[in-house]
Amino acid sequence: MQKGRDFVKAICRSFFTLRSNTPISLMDQSTRYRYSPTLKWNPMVEEYFIKAYGADHFSRISTALTHPSCYSCIRVNTLKSTSDAVIEKLLEIFKERGMCNVAVQECTGSAESLKAIKSISKCQYPGLDYVVFVKGSGPHAIHYGDNEGKPLKEVIVSRKCAEAVLRGAQVYVPGVLACSAHVERGDAVAVSVAVEQSGPDGGWGIAMTRGTVLQGSQADPYYFERDGFYIGQATAMMSRAGMFRASEGVAVDMKERVFRLPSFYDLLEGEIFLQNLPSIITAHALDPQPGERILDMCAAPGGKTTAIASLMKDKGEVVAVDRSHNKVLGIQKLAAEMGLSCITTYKLDALKSVCHGAESDSLPNTCSVEDVQSIDGFDAKLLSEKNYMSVNPDVRLVIT
């Protein structure tokens, strides 16, 4: 099993890495502050994909992989609302916030800030009309302002933070990795993202420690690393010292983003749930029926749990298990917000819930032994040991 894991890790390491596509010698202030990462593929993998897809198609796939999703996917809680009602409310809210010039499917504006949302539409796949897509816009060229030839003040955020920012979030304190010296509340800052790079030992990591001071000059060890990774402009909400001293709060308020999608934070609470389409499809494919009893063994934050409960029309029981106490409380809160009473929650390490030593060696017919060996931790245990789940023909198993 360990051998298999090491092999998968080795493949991942050699698969691709992100790099800026400007030769160092050509960099200057005018090209520096932009978003243009490219993927550098392992030559063997690249050759394989070019053969499989053709050079042009592969190049487009490679570019698309450097961009965030251009839409947000919302699951409507059909027990409380309808897709049409949600679309109407969202259009109203975004119009009030000056984010679009509203018309369903066709919403464009004149000023930059009006171009955030391109369209809001219902999913067209039969049976999935409870899914609503909000399409954002980008990439946008950001004007970072002229600092009379001097380097701009800057903030570097983690990749996870940047992904959230490009989906409408603000930069919170834990997301900040590095900041220029002398940044004060109210200062304009250029925000870039630190992407993990593969090191000489083959491992991945960020080569900076939290709290690093950015110098802005070419002598700065991270200067070239952040070229092509600028995700927008912001206003500092606290001083540099505050960013690394505070334990929470908005560190910088994003004013312009290279990709724009609205934030759904605190929006239509209980009526909608922001959830990626594959997660929605997973619950949909399970086809849960009212009155059934369904076990979700790694349930928090409760996305699939609540999707399943809604599809069951809140009749029957969804047993939601998670090993984290606080996360279980989160599932309970979400269920209450969504008005779902058929969910029972347990704080439990699912590894300890598996009953060992059942009679048969058989595995669920959806997984081969090879599949099982490539799965880590809990899933491997669930499938590979002679356990209850693998021998009970009534159990439908979904790995998510």
Ligand SMILES: C[S@@+](CC[C@H](N)C(=O)[O-])C[C@H]1O[C@@H](n2cnc3c(N)ncnc32)[C@H](O)[C@@H]1O
């Ligand atoms: C990716 S999240 C699951 C997302 C969730 N299924 C959803 O759709 O919203 C993984 C969760 O599994 C939980 N988890 C990981 N190992 C576990 C274990 N051994 N027993 C119970 N929960 C576990 C983690 O606490 C975490 O909340």
